[in-house]
Amino acid sequence: MSVATIQWTEALVDQEELTPAALLFSLLLLAFSLVANSLAAAVHLVADSAPLDTTVVRTPLKEFAAARRLGYTFPSHFFQPSGQPRLHYLSEGSPSSPTLLLLLHGEPFWSQAWTKVIPPLASEYWVVVPDMIGFGLSDKWVDHRQYSLARHADSILQLLDSLGIGQGQQVVLVGHNWGWMVGAEVARRRPHLFHRLVILNTNNLPDGEAQLARFSSTGKWAKFQVMNAWFLAFRASMNLLRSWFPLQLLLHSLNSSYSREEVAAFASPWPSPRYCGGTTAFPLMVPVLPSHPEAPGMARLRGFLSTWRAPALVLYSQAALLPWLQAGDFVVGNRRPFYRLLVPGVVREAVVGGSGHLVMWDRPEVVVREIRAFLSS
DSSP states (O other): OOHHHHHHHHHHHHTOOOOHHHHHHHHHHHHHHHHHHHHHHHHTHHHHHSOOOOOEEOOOGGGGHHHHHTTOOOOOEEEOOTTSOOEEEEEESOTTSSEEEEEEOOTTOOGGGGTTTHHHHHTTSEEEEEEOTTSTTSOEESSGGGOOHHHHHHHHHHHHHHTTTTSSSEEEEEEETHHHHHHHHHHHHSTTTEEEEEEESOOOOOSSTTSGGGSSSHHHHHHHHHHTHHHHHHHHHHHHHGGGSOHHHHHHHHOTTOOHHHHHHHTTTOSSGGGOHHHHHHHHTSOSSTTSTTHHHHHHHHHHHTTOOSOEEEEEESBOSSTTTOBSBTTTBOOHHHHHHHOTTEEEEEEETTOOSOHHHHSHHHHHHHHHHHHHO
16 A cells, blocks of 8 residues: 555545544444445346436426525537537636636536626626536436446537637636536646646545555544544435435535525436436446446546646635534545645635535635635735
């Protein structure tokens, strides 16, 4: 095991303090995860061995009424990637701007999540905001097995090429949650395209790190499992329920102050389980163990980012919904120390109070201010 491996992963363990209550609750979550994953293996045995379903669906426009009422009134643009369903994106601000911001959403969100920050950012920069395949107004494979990190990155790269992005412009990647991880793969493939990186509330590029051999001691390995318990329980629930997972319940849990209309707007693209292949796929794409097919790709991303020396900003929520259980973002905890150690180019970190997982919706003024300060530094 390399020094770098210890440094990047165990930094998360070393900075966390666990209370007895947190430990007990986490152990219950880990037990639930084990049971749910065992049930999933039995329930989905036949379906998982069946040939891939190539069916593609398109969410009816009438489903987006709540999002429109909450300000999502930007003109729509569409692009047809080679070998993939149709992709939807927003293009705001002037394409002649010297700086372009590529905003990539996370799970379970879409371009609507950026509604509050798009107008102020577009007043200064060209802002391009895709809906990844399976999300928003983009088309959706019904079968969750059709989705992968590589396929998401392929569609985004094809979109950037079609727009002529990077020709004389400074391109800044702004990624939230899975949007950051997909964006990091885009940057890995085109490292000279991007000028700066902005990392919002995301996981630490898991590459099978639950393996005992990855840690310097059994105690640190066990502590890491406890710290990951909430996410592992969520992932196990998604593994069991798949497209029937209650997205609205998850959205309510991310910030208890969201109104019914806000939750309805967030969930607009997925009116029934038939549309939920993309939202099902992302949690299952997280490689908890090194045998997972996405683990090598995540390891390549870690290696790439460990060489990134251009400026990077890391921005996280201050406290979880259950602060006695974990610090930082509700979904992934506090991963800022990981990125501070992994990415040499980190020049600015920000902690946002009063925000849940969807930091650009909960505190848009802070996100805009931090991005502006970062780009002007």
